[in-house]
Amino acid sequence: MSGKQRKKWRPMIYYIIWTAEKDKVFCNKSTNPTTSVRHHFHRAYNENRPDYNSDFYAWLRSRPQEDFIITYCVEFPECIDRRAHLTTLPPDAVLPPIITYEELYERLCEER
8 A cells, every 4th residue: 555554444432431339320432432431531630621520520530440330332322311421320220231342343343
């Protein structure tokens, strides 16, 4: 490919963040979801951000990052009522199975 490289295929993926208590959840979508998740946790501690005191970033600071469960999926989860907002989960919510981005990406590449 004389000097030009082919861009890596990046599908739009939903990422879901919650805790073991399953009381609150955050869901959004990205073509680079692992980076998006990492940025959320990093931004939560930046006191210069105007949204530093938002419910979402306060929630992320409320416990160690290891306490959060993160999964990835192609379809918007039925149990979540809106994207890009910290929301309360209904008690009977069934969250998608936990899968890493690498596993999901590999599966999508095989289907392609």
